[in-house]
Amino acid sequence: MTPAVLAELVRSSAVQVLTARDLDHAVLPAVVTIERPRNPEHGDYATNLALQVAKKVGLPPREFAQALADEVAKADGVESAEVAGPGFLNFRLAADAQGEQVRQVLAAGERYGTGDALTGRRINLEFVSANPTGPVHLGGTRWAAVGDALGRILAAQGAEVTREYYFNDAGAQIDRFVRSLIAAAKGEPAPEDGYAGGYISDIAAEVLRQEPSALSLPEAERHETFRRIGIELMFTEIKQSLHEFGTDFDVYFHEGSLHESGAVQRAVEQLKESGRLYLADGAWWLRSTEFGDDKDRVVIKSDGAPAYIAGDIAYLQDKISRGFDLCIYMLGADHHGYIARLKAAAAAMGQDPGVVEVLIGQLVNLVSDGKPVRMSKRAGTVITMEDLVEAVGVDAARYELTRYSVDSGIDVDLDLLRKHSNENPVYYVQYAHARLASLQRNAADLGLKPDAGAELGLLTLPQEGDLIRTIDEFPKIVRKAAELREPHRVARYLESLASMFHKFYTVAQVLPKGDEEATPLTFARLALCDAARQVFANGLQLLGVSAPERM
Known part of the structure; x- marks a missing residue:
């Protein structure tokens, strides 16, 4: 019996109790909340329904709770229903009813944990979107892990998810990047506002390899040559790094295309016609304060050039025109102002501001020997994705970056993540899966295999x-992670599952020893272990982390 089935049972029992007393059962919630008690001695599951409803129907909570307990206890699969405290109800399920959960996992296999809560939703998930002026830094690496995991979790709840990377190939940062490449090609120091690091010299050398005469070209042509080749080289490297990290995108959207296609101009004209823009001090301003922003925003500057928000507006309009009903932006810690800004842009275009959702990720620091790590081999002072992966590997990096709420800054302890011990969270979870896989192999060597028809009431x-x-x-954890956009819930759940498995394995002999014969309990425990292994595999897959068979 699942919590969902128990919830339906409790609700239908409450309807019967109230109807028998000629009381209105319309006060009952549509869905009864069933939770696990903090203290296992109190039972398998609990509900506070009586406390919620009793006053509304004029009954003492304990009286209503006792009547409800008597009714629920009649059902098959319920061993006991007891009243506790001011009106809580604690339930114990019969072992065979509880064991049915194992059968459901084995039947569902890789589908266990999926749901339909987001079926019909078309979601555009934009994340990383690092400037093509350098390798992916730690903040972008965090989004690569969290964003990819969130995409998997949303899809597991039935959403149609498009993972999108916004390629910022326009703006002042590109000019600084190009001037830095040219300086490196000439053997000169980087410009004061430019980019430094070994990667700049590497890219500059490759530009010269492809275009040996690049430095002798007229200034404008030289600038364009270094821009064209340099950006392509940098972006190719970024995409390769992300791919090796296990993060790939469905769409790479170029910011420059919005300007080249006239999309920015069209969006601006549309806002002018609707009266959402006004002219002041020679510039065109968006009336964003009318839609919850803290100030109006300049869209077209006094020199006629579009401000950055002009591209944002056109980009959002493009996403909506592609049929997305939810656009999730995953942005860095310095982008808090974008929340109100993007929602105001949506409202100004006549859209529900709810079409925009902005997640803000906090900073990541690396720590080794108890001290911050600040230097990168290739990128100077910026720690990169490659630095982290080289230090601890892809699995440990992804898991560690995903197991925290993005609202909090994190210190990644490199020494801890290198340990092959239970102190290392990813090792702890992966080892549980590997141990279960080993158990399966050993069972197969004995000619035993999990049996969905096992007597699970023996557990x-x-x-x-x-x-x-x-x-x-x-399944509830995955559904909640999708609803709240919090992949870390899956990681923390897997750690709890690993703890429960190790406690079980300490006290329960699964396989026969020596000349012992397999018993019905053997097959019941094998089925339980196979179900646990399946859940570890499914959970790790949602995080984009491998489920090793051996460790």
């Missing part, structure tokens, strides 16, 4: 019940 140890109930929580 009566407290540790078996705890493991089953933890397995049962997985």
